[in-house]
Amino acid sequence: MPRPATARKPRASSQLRIAGILDAARALLAEQGVANLSIYSVAERAEMPPSSVYHFFASVPAILEALTTDIHGAFRACLLEPIGHDSLQHWRDLSRIVEERMLSIYGGDAAARQLILAQHGLTEVTQADRQHDIELGRLMHALFDRHFELPALPTDVDVFALAMELGDRVYARSVQLHGEITPRLAEEGMRVFDAYLGLYLPPYLPKRLQPLAD
Numbered sequence: 001m002p003r004p005a006t007a008r009k010p011r012a013s014s015q016l017r018i019a020g021i022l023d024a025a026r027a028l029l030a031e032q033g034v035a036n037l038s039i040y041s042v043a044e045r046a047e048m049p050p051s052s053v054y055h056f057f058a059s060v061p062a063i064l065e066a067l068t069t070d071i072h073g074a075f076r077a078c079l080l081e082p083i084g085h086d087s088l089q090h091w092r093d094l095s096r097i098v099e100e101r102m103l104s105i106y107g108g109d110a111a112a113r114q115l116i117l118a119q120h121g122l123t124e125v126t127q128a129d130r131q132h133d134i135e136l137g138r139l140m141h142a143l144f145d146r147h148f149e150l151p152a153l154p155t156d157v158d159v160f161a162l163a164m165e166l167g168d169r170v171y172a173r174s175v176q177l178h179g180e181i182t183p184r185l186a187e188e189g190m191r192v193f194d195a196y197l198g199l200y201l202p203p204y205l206p207k208r209l210q211p212l213a214d
């Protein structure tokens with residue numbers, strides 16, 4: 001949930017307005033991209049005066065940062081979804097499940113593709129995305145550790161966050177060239193993800209007898 005002008009939790013009516021603003025911004029992003037987004041176009045789509053939008057968000061980048069947080073919430077949720085331990089034979093099985101879930105989010109959410117994969121040049125959004133990637137990397141590390149006995153990994157770099165960012169570079173290239181993530185480049189992105197993890201995870205990683213408790 002984005003932070004309103006005060007530190008207090010928004011009232012129910014305010015939460016509804018914030019949700020309406022973000023829904024409007026998401027729809028406009030899908031239709032027109034980042035370049036044509038403005039407080040006034042968001043207000044018009046949300047059917048509220050611009051002053052109401054300004055009350056919660058001081059600028060378009062503030063709206064986009066809030067949307068980025070929402071999108072990463074979907075990514076976090078996909079990492080927390082149950083995974084059948086018995087179905088995993090190799091750590092690459094787990095990496096494919098994770099990447100396919102994330103690709104499904106990108107495929108169904110044009111705003112996610114615009115904010116995370118498209119070249120928009122908005123520093124605030126890029127920084128927010130990178131910060132969220134750190135959290136996703138930690139969750140992914142915990143997920144892999146739950147199912148497999150991981151070796152000692154570097155402490156000065158986040159291997160899982162970097163693997164995810166490298167895969168995203170391929171998906172971004174696909175969006176730049178084709179406006180979507182094509183099946184061919186989706187496969188290439190997953191190969192990049194696996195290839196980087198393979199620098200630190202051995203080919204045959206011992207699977208735990210039972211997954212670790214959350």
